[in-house]
Amino acid sequence: MxxxxxxxxxxxxxxxxxxxxxxxxxxxxxxxxxxxxxxxxxxxxxxxxxxxxxxxxxxxxxxxxxxxxxxxxxxxxxxxxxxxxxxxxxxxxINHSYRWDLTASKKFTLSQQTLNILNKLQAPMKLTAFYASGTSADYEDLLKQYKSASDKIDYQFIDPDRMPAVARQYKIQQYGTTVIEYQGKRQDVTGFGEQDLTSAILKLTSEKTKKIYFLAGHGELNVDSFDGPGGAQIKQALQAENYDVTVLNLAAKGSVPDDADVLVVAGAKNQFLDDEKKALKEYLDKGGKALIMVDPHGSPSVTEVLKDWGIEVGNGVAVDPASSIANQPQVPVVMQYNFNQITKDMTQQMTMFPLATSITVQKDLPKGETTAPLFQTTDKAWLETDQKVIKFDEGKDVRGPLTLAMTVQMGETSPKQNPQSAAKDEAQKPKTRMVVIGNSAFASNDLAKEPALANKHLFTNAVNWLAEDEDLISIGPKEPAMNQTFLTGAQESFVFYSSAVFLPLLVIIAGVAVWWNRR
Amino acid sequence: MRNVLTLTEKELRTYFVSPLAYVVIAAFLVVTGVFFAGIFIGSHQATMEYTFQNMSVILLLVSPMLAMRLLSEEQRSGTIELLLTSPVRDIEVVLGKFFASLVFLVTMLGLTLYYVLLLTRFGSPEAGPILSGYLGIFLLGAAFLAIGLFTSSLTSNQVVAAFLTIAILLVLWVLDALTSMFGSSASAVLSYLSLSKHISDLPKGLIDTKDLIYFLSLIVACIFLTTRSLEARRWR
Structure with missing residues (x-):
């Protein structure tokens, strides 16, 4: 035994x-x-x-x-x-490798702009990415490319759940934050695209900090106020991204300062002085970058300036019974965004716009201007012109979906076939960029500090896009491969049984046949 | 070369008349099929990337079974003496056996093209990553088989050969994960040697000459070592 x-x-x-x-x-x-x-x-x-x-x-x-x-x-x-x-x-x-990128979106190829910026690095740059394990595969692919493009760059991934001490030491607030350290300076990035990372690196390496001006004097959001309707939260958010935030009084200054990288008009309520309006127009005509937030029945001057650009501000309040706070259809909630640089990392996140209005585009835009909607209400929404009774009035109110925000761009910004020759023609033209949002309250302290909402995120993303250097804009986000496929129940069964049962069975039958023949 | 082809043909016949071949292929297809269907249905993505990743681990377990017989059986039955004394060179014997196992591998992978068919039928998968993925899986499988061929030349016992192969493959596979225990320069070398590190990019659609050279070197090294091992039989 x-x-x-x-x-x-x-x-x-x-x-x-x-x-x-x-x-x-x-x-x-x-x-x-x-x-x-x-x-x-x-x-x-x-x-x-x-x-x-x-x-x-x-x-x-x-x-x-x-x-x-x-x-x-x-x-x-x-x-x-x-x-x-x-x-x-x-x-x-290892040191002389060649790579072929077979993906349709050229996922593994860095843009020339990024390579130029990486080549100029003087000192070691450390990237620390805080991602939960298993959520960062694509992002790691991107960091790998940065590392192989420059020997100055090194990166590491930290799972905040496994190494909370490190996350605390870096004061990390949310998953998906990357901390870039360079020559004793620090820059945080929450985006995960090449454009986000490269512009953050550029911010760290350039001598000058970018200046954001907030227009004041017409009832705009007050960025120095910590009250509920104030805007101190977004000011802090911008400062955390290494921006210099200043309040601008156009009447006193006479014009938008030359060092303005972005001008924010956060919900002006009152009429502008003629000189102020002229100054705003001039700034935009000269190729300024502006984030313009308008409210229903807001400052007529801003509406007029926008009209010159072919942008119409809706005359009423967006009401969305299908997607809004319970019992408050005038507070639309947005969960779906169009794919672009500003909203690309906001999928499944919620933003809220109390008392918003719609933004529409006139038929003929000025030559060279392009617009792109950022997000809409649902098609159940309408623009309520008569606020006393919330009810859709055929002929008076406008049917949804209503566009609540859009980008406006002047001049060629898509990647060019031949950058040298195209750059010459384009250099003289103003490259105005605007983000127009039909609401200003979304950026108020009350909503910006609400962790369940992505309102602050939307705001900083919009400013980041506006403040970005011209040549970085053309990198654009890489759209994920469009291979989404939804199967019906019957198709699912077919896929499963044919691949996991019938295919192997065929092989067994072939084996039996061979055995039978030889016998 | 003609000798090689003759040997390959003979070896293939041995492969495909044995029930083991069909059982191995069927088992491989059941496991990859379950993974493929589960991933496709669960992720709603028409991509082979994750299926390739699973396939590589399954191949790690299957390849030793395909390679174990190649030279150890000849040694056990004594026919190796005939082969080695016949007017064919050692390298021809080794290549003949290796090519036969490659044909087997290609047959196995070829059947999985059915998954691609399903993906194109129900979705629109990207062609590039599928091409590079198959290239990577083929090279990885070939490297597995080359290592198995080498160990089968070391012993006349198939079981020993198979287990030895699995042990070697496993160590090579996880080498990357072990690097944290070593210093930075040692870990760079170890992580380069790791099989899993070199199969991570190809299924995503990125072909890097580094990975190609790694797999080819591994294959060539094993073929070379196998011929040395056969030669050593002459004076052992």
């Missing part, structure tokens, strides 16, 4: 070892993490397999020993030389 058991020992050990390996590998496959449990399982598996192998001492010894004294050293020498040559080839290939 005992004899029989011991005869079977190698098989049992081997089987258990294999099982342990399979379980360990399975765990690794499922969790995608190589942690201690997996390591122990694999170690046990390998150990058991070695034990099993040790039951065949003759084979093992023959492998290790042999009459190798005479010829062995000769063989050994050729093996060493051969492997050395292979190592050299590999070593050379």
């Amino acid at each position: 005992l004899q029989r058991v011991s005869n079977r020992l190698p098989a049992i050990a081997g089987g258990l070892g294999a099982a342990s390996l399979v379980v360990g590998l399975g765990a690794y496959l499922v969790t995608g993490q190589f942690d201690r449990q997996v390591l122990i399982l694999l170690a046990i598996g390998v150990a058991l397999l070695l034990i099993a192998a040790s039951y065949y001492p003759q084979e093992l010894l023959a492998m290790l020993r042999g009459r190798s004294v005479r010829y062995g050293s000769n063989t050994f020498a050729t093996i060493v030389i051969f492997l050395a040559i292979l190592s050299l080839i590999n070593f050379y290939s």
